[in-house]
Amino acid sequence: MIKVLFFGPVASRIGIHQATVAFRSGIRIQDVRDELAAQYPRAFEIVCFAAANGEHVRDMSLPLADDSEVAFMAKFSGG
Amino acid sequence: MIKVLFFGPVASRIGIHQATVAFRSGIRIQDVRDELAAQYPRAFEIVCFAAANGEHVRDMSLPLADDSEVAFMAKFSGG
Amino acid sequence: MKPAVRIQLEDFSVDEEVSAIKTSSMRMGGIATFLGCARDFSEGREVSEISFEAYGSMALSELNRLRTDAVEQFGLLDARLVHRIGTVKGGDNIVLIVAGAEHRAPALEACRWMIDELKQRVPIWKKEITPQGESWVTSHP
């Protein structure tokens, strides 16, 4: 199972802070994104960054391990 | 009478914090400096700045009024 | 002493963080700080409150990395970063960056660099609550 987290503006457009995507061997972070973007297109309009297990992901072809924690995030506005 | 102030390293070389120079009509700050530098040559080696009545003086030909307060100062080292 | 990097609901004290950073070295001649506060308006709109949400674990690890990078890059003696979450009002403290070095230039430069990087790297989001409603800030100057 892949745990997916949403925060702030993204969570607010989706209406939830967390979702799950079934794990399958070879699943890439892009696959998780595609699946969720189809489900929540308005929220994904503002997604700028992805993270896997608390680390920024630049290469969306990153394969995910089972039980990974993934986040799709809007532009940060802290500070 | 012109009151002359010394501080920190300059005062320390002269051994006093204050001196006076007789006022005469047309006296310039350079005249005051020349008179004191002759008397305290070691102290004036480190003099970098002059002030008259609490204002930086760049033009040493500035004429002084009677009762002026003049300072001859070493490079600052505050902060 | 509190950890050098924190994300917390409660307010912080600049004096306390300055005292804490001083304990790391007696060679510290310059301490630069940047304190971000809540303003009561933003882009022409009145703002009554600002609310912050963070991806806590990632934000904390990014802040720690920022601190390590700054210490190394600017030759700091130490650095501290504190960011509040939850809801703050106009004038309240939001974020504090403290950089300590032997001399002033690296302390001030590192402080500037850390606040700029924090805004780029650290997963925290701001919601402005105005009399007309609330909205997440999604772009930032």
Place this chain on the structure above:
Amino acid sequence: MKPAVRIQLEDFSVDEEVSAIKTSSMRMGGIATFLGCARDFSEGREVSEISFEAYGSMALSELNRLRTDAVEQFGLLDARLVHRIGTVKGGDNIVLIVAGAEHRAPALEACRWMIDELKQRVPIWKKEITPQGESWVTSHP
């Protein structure tokens, strides 16, 4: 509230100065500070104490001018400058500069400019007291 520009024997509190500067505007989003502290060594020598002497009236008017210039030049909402005189020990506070602006860039830039200018313009001298004797600092980095 204490005056925004001071030369004093006693120590100061960063929190107190930050609170004071905040009262000048609710539009203050960024407050940068620079705190200069006494180091326990200088150019390889151990320093036990540092003593400061000022041309008090001129130093105060130069600090006030510095504040006015910084506010105008960087569009600050307010600024505060406090310098201690007398004798301080390693780790003690010496000087505090506080710059408050709507945004971070002018606050940080003004803070840097004020501490650099202070060292150039303000008639204050430092004497280092070491186990080998004392000496006035006559050149400065």
